[in-house]
Amino acid sequence: MSVDSTLHLCDHLQCKALMGRRFRSSQDLETAMMHSDSQFTCLHTTQPWGPDQDLCAPEYCQPGRACFAMSARDPGAAGQS
Numbered sequence: 001m002s003v004d005s006t007l008h009l010c011d012h013l014q015c016k017a018l019m020g021r022r023f024r025s026s027q028d029l030e031t032a033m034m035h036s037d038s039q040f041t042c043l044h045t046t047q048p049w050g051p052d053q054d055l056c057a058p059e060y061c062q063p064g065r066a067c068f069a070m071s072a073r074d075p076g077a078a079g080q081s
Contacts, residue, residue, distance in 0.1 A: 007033060009074040010061040012043040012050070022073050029075060033058035042067075 007030045009018070015038040023029040041048055042056040050056050050067050061068060070077050 006030075006076065007058055008062055008068075008076055009033070009058075009071040010065075010067075011069040011071040012067065013040055013056065013058065013061045013071075014043055015040045018073075023075050026075050030058075 006026045009023070009029055017032055017035075017038045021032065023032065039048060040056045040058065040061075042050045042061075044051045044067060045056075048056050050061065050065070052065070052067060054060060054065070063070070
């Protein structure tokens with residue numbers, strides 16, 4: 001079984017650096033998320049933690065987390081059904 005090391009954008013993950021931006025590639029998305037100096041928050045809780053009480057950050061808000069929802073702005077969303 002292979003592990004997907006690509007970061008994805010959760011629809012509930014928010015920060016000023018991501019607002020309104022669309023990403024052409026996974027590399028563009030990863031660069032924006034990892035080089036942001038803004039605090040990340042969750043739309044579910046409006047806090048820096050999700051509804052499961054775990055940290056709200058790009059590397060944690062990924063597929064496999066119960067509250068994760070792929071954002072339409074994620075470059076990989078086109079292949080999702």
